Amino acid sequence: MDNFWQKLKPSARGGRPILALAPMAGITDSAFRQVCKGFGADVVYSEMASVAALCYNPKKTLATLTSDKKEAPYVIQLFGSDPKHFERAVKLLTDKRRFSKFKIPASPAGGKNSKLPQGLDINFGCPVKKVAKQGAGAVLMDSPERAREIVKAVLDSTDLPVSIKIRSKVGATTALKFLDGLSALPLAAVMIHGRPMSAGHSGPVDWQMIKEARNHFGGVILANGGAVDRQSALDLLRKTGADGLGIARGALGKPWLFQQILNFKFKILNREEVFKIALKHAKLTEKLKGGAGIIEMRKHLCWYVSGLPGATELRRRLVAVNDLAEIKKILK
Numbered sequence: 382m383d384n385f386w387q388k389l390k391p392s393a394r395g396g397r398p399i400l401a402l403a404p405m406a407g408i409t410d411s412a413f414r415q416v417c418k419g420f421g422a423d424v425v426y427s428e429m430a431s432v433a434a435l436c437y438n439p440k441k442t443l444a445t446l447t448s449d450k451k452e453a454p455y456v457i458q459l460f461g462s463d464p465k466h467f468e469r470a471v472k473l474l475t476d477k478r479r480f481s482k483f484k485i486p487a488s489p490a491g492g493k494n495s496k497l498p499q500g501l502d503i504n505f506g507c508p509v510k511k512v513a514k515q516g517a518g519a520v521l522m523d524s525p526e527r528a529r530e531i532v533k534a535v536l537d538s539t540d541l542p543v544s545i546k547i548r549s550k551v552g553a554t555t556a557l558k559f560l561d562g563l564s565a566l567p568l569a570a571v572m573i574h575g576r577p578m579s580a581g582h583s584g585p586v587d588w589q590m591i592k593e594a595r596n597h598f599g600g601v602i603l604a605n606g607g608a609v610d611r612q613s614a615l616d617l618l619r620k621t622g623a624d625g626l627g628i629a630r631g632a633l634g635k636p637w638l639f640q641q642i643l644n645f646k647f648k649i650l651n652r653e654e655v656f657k658i659a660l661k662h663a664k665l666t667e668k669l670k671g672g673a674g675i676i677e678m679r680k681h682l683c684w685y686v687s688g689l690p691g692a693t694e695l696r697r698r699l700v701a702v703n704d705l706a707e708i709k710k711i712l713k
């Protein structure tokens with residue numbers, strides 16, 4: 382088993398922390414992952430994928446999960462509640478023969494976007510009602526037996542390194558207690574979103590809980606929550622002692638954040654430089670997703686121009702773009 386997490390550990394790279402693009406549904410598609418990778422993200426996560434969908438609608442679901450070799454190491458995040466679904470989905474994702482049977486088209490433009498992942502992640506952190514109603518995501522932290530069965534099913538079905546993403550607390554279950562229940566299972570990494578499930582995506586981050594988990598767990602620990610610039614990222618690292626960070630919203634419209642965190646000399650980008658990156662991102666999205674990608678790109682374009690002079694007027698035009706030519710015209 383090639384455990385890329387071990388190679389990324391700060392102790393193996395002269396103290397350099399691991400910077401991961403955290404999973405975001407509707408956002409961390411292949412184009413955005415490639416852009417973040419280009420700016421120094423060490424590892425990138427997919428949007429969460431339903432194991433039930435992988436079992437019952439495999440071709441369509443697989444097509445949304447393929448990656449380019451530039452993205453490696455690429456981690457697919459899975460959610461669900463049935464260990465059997467996890468087992469089947471994992472076998473499908475990691476067995477080259479089964480995977481190739483589906484003849485997943487590369488991309489509308491014929492690129493080679495058809496690589497299997499280098500790692501798998503299980504979602505124990507999503508608080509969204511639609512997911513919780515299925516008994517999946519963060520609510521599983523309050524069902525330790527079921528959670529353990531799921532982790533075991535995944536570990537038993539693949540040679541790839543397996544990680545989990547958890548919350549600092551769900552109900553009465555702390556991250557520490559949850560990890561205790563999974564001890565002896567060879568998990569490679571844990572990303573801890575330091576906010577309790579009840580807080581959703583806002584409010585303070587429990588640094589102490591992440592620090593305690595760090596001292597408790599032998600694998601890689603990534604701290605997540607509130608790293609939006611170099612200072613907040615370094616604070617989160619220092620206060621938790623984590624091996625690295627999961628960065629989510631901080632990278633929206635600012636994929637260079639990964640580079641900025643590591644390089645104190647990184648200079649603020651000017652408008653032209655930001656536009657150039659936004660356009661490159663849009664071109665790649667169109668290449669991989671065709672016209673539908675441009676509609677999805679609208680929100681990214683608005684994030685890119687946020688804070689720039691004239692942002693309100695730019696946003697008004699960017700939310701209505703339908704093709705690359707229109708984007709070029711606006712960002713000229």
Ligand SMILES: Cc1cc2nc3c(=O)[nH]c(=O)nc-3n(C[C@H](O)[C@H](O)[C@H](O)COP(=O)(O)O)c2cc1C
Pocket residue numbers: 403404405406407408428429458504506507546574582605606607608627628629630631
């Ligand atoms: C729009 C959006 C979608 C998200 N989708 C996922 C997801 O698919 N899987 C997951 O584990 N977390 C998901 N998250 C949570 C993030 O990975 C991250 O834990 C959270 O945003 C806190 O990190 P941040 O403060 O750096 O944004 C999502 C967050 C947002 C804002």
